[in-house]
Amino acid sequence: MKIPPVKGMRDFYPADMAVRNWMIDGWKRISLRNGFEEYDGPIFEYLKMFQIKSGGEIVEQLFSLKDRGGRELAIRPEITPTLARMINQQISSLPRPIKWFSVPRLCRAERPQRGRLREFFQWNVDIIGVDDVLADAETIFCALDYLQEVGLTPNDIVVKISSRKMLAAILESIGIPQGELEPLYAVLDKRSRLPQEAFEEILAKQVGDENKRNKIMKLMAVESIEQISSLLELSKTAQESVDELGRLFELLDIMGVGDYCVFDIGIVRGLAYYTGIVYEIYDKGSELRAIGGGGRYDDLLKQFGGPDIPATGFGIGDCILGILLEEKGLVKKQLPIRQPDYFVATTDKQLFQKAIEIMTKLRRAGLAANFDYKSTNLSKQLKQASAQKAQKCIIIGEEFNNNQLVVKDMATGEQKLVDINKFFAELKPQSK
């Protein structure tokens, strides 16, 4: 009986797994040096947890299931609700600020397409307990610390930044009631992905008043923070959030990543929980969807039954980023090559037992060592050693009767005789 894989899910054969590991190891290393600690939650949570505040698109894409008691569960489509739950559970004992990261496996029941799969890995970095825009700057820096590290320059990618707080203040001053902001965000979030006409059509459905609509269209066309002030008189809240945006760009300059960052009022974000700075990271050259994005979500912990604590963070998935890094040739260039330290070969079936003994001793000493199960003829074994990119080959032959091994350097071809006791005494202890 032949059973196919489920569509939109990935099999990671060793070559694919090497790429996934390389990417995730990089995320982890960069997170740690930026002072973040790793956490993780369960693969599924109660269904209702994702229905609270994740936004319509994500809720539609949930894989839901039931446990034996009939309780409704869902495979996590994002980790932020889990983060909020976990923080709330231990809020009194966690020293603040809380700087955490995670690399969750997530599932969304999307229609599979290029860069959009039903299962993916997402790098999440969050700072809980700091309301200063410095925390937003630090998370953006952390994302760019990684992206820069793997070779993406300001010519390749851009971080587009705006502020939901500013947008809310301006939309309110235009006359949009607070209760209508959330559905309007969902509309504005689609603007860059739709033709102008289609966008105007859905906007008209959301905002009936033509005058208001025109003001919104003008607002969404501004290209700099300065333009906003000249376009309309700003309320106190709007001015504060404009100033905050200004300070964010200043901080990003000080951090040395300013040339990756631009203001873009079109960045609204689909998720319902954002409250302040919002941003998305894009590939400059292509038609790809956002590489990642994030922002401030100061109300989420409270909405999950916790105290009123500010929070900010981002998520970067592995699919779009993987495509981009492949396209730029950056994976091939940086993927570590696996090279076993030793291949143990024998010239004689009688010595096979010795080969096994030596191979396992090498492994116990922390070295990667391989062998040929069949101990076929020597040239076949050497071919195998070379196919496996072994650095050295130990040949156990008649010299073994004098307690000697032949050690062959596979790069230079150089061979030398080594006393077996001396060989093991001199093995460098491998770092763990």
Added chain:
Amino acid sequence: MKIPPVKGMRDFYPADMAVRNWMIDGWKRISLRNGFEEYDGPIFEYLKMFQIKSGGEIVEQLFSLKDRGGRELAIRPEITPTLARMINQQISSLPRPIKWFSVPRLCRAERPQRGRLREFFQWNVDIIGVDDVLADAETIFCALDYLQEVGLTPNDIVVKISSRKMLAAILESIGIPQGELEPLYAVLDKRSRLPQEAFEEILAKQVGDENKRNKIMKLMAVESIEQISSLLELSKTAQESVDELGRLFELLDIMGVGDYCVFDIGIVRGLAYYTGIVYEIYDKGSELRAIGGGGRYDDLLKQFGGPDIPATGFGIGDCILGILLEEKGLVKKQLPIRQPDYFVATTDKQLFQKAIEIMTKLRRAGLAANFDYKSTNLSKQLKQASAQKAQKCIIIGEEFNNNQLVVKDMATGEQKLVDINKFFAELKPQSK
């Protein structure tokens, strides 16, 4: 709205995550040095895939779900069926032997109890394409290479080994029809976990004939391979598998792990797909369930629609092993301590900007660097540095006007003035 976590699922707070990472990193390192390559599959597969050959207990414990097209899926309760599917898909292009490992996240709808959770991680190591018992020995060695590495001695753990092929041959010679072997295995597998009476009861249900039953009871009471031959006359197949078991123990001796291994005819394994050598690893001292187990499953790939290829491997979960390592004090002893390289402090709010600049430069250079968001007074910052176990503290004070930094060694308390340009010029490049 406060939503609880799902019962039997784990939250990994940073302290828990550190333990999980330490364990999994060890599994990966040991697998690689034993010549295995990492793979992974999707978190769910078609439901029917797990119904083919996994055995009743696992099928009952499936978390099943449906996709939007109504197709029946299940979260993977084990990875071997996925492995069989993946190998079959690329069988013609994969060089053999295939030596693969994986650390899948798995879910089973069990009643949560100590060491038995609904979600866990399992180290899986498999060799496909070698029918020689040497491959069984190598996988057992690999498991012990790890267990020995983390400090478990033959006084702590034991690998109990038997052979399903031998058991099948003997049971057939006792007069059990081949078609009744599989349900009988399930009964025999429960023997060590049941009181003698309860076991005899379920055995009587499975085997009606008292004479056969008595022979089975006698067989299950043998304590050595030699005893079997004296108990009854062995068929050719039975003799072959007895010899094979003998050779396995010889190989394990050569590999230096013989003192961890014993013959135990009670090891049958619950899964339906085993065909040859089977084994389970136990804690000697406690009442814990098996740490892990495995064996040969030569027919599985064929049953999954592939060619006839021999295979052998094991799985070790993180729950029981974690409890054992904690009990023995081996986690605390070995868990790596995180120490940021630098904490950047300022004596003056005016210099805060410089602190951010220097901190981000350190991170870009590959060093872990932290700071205080509020740049409160110096002694508070130094306290924070020490709470975070920072190795060094950079203090930016009035010396900064002469381009100098104060670098304080947090262990010795020693402070020195360093020219800022010299400091960055001399930073050691960090290995990735």
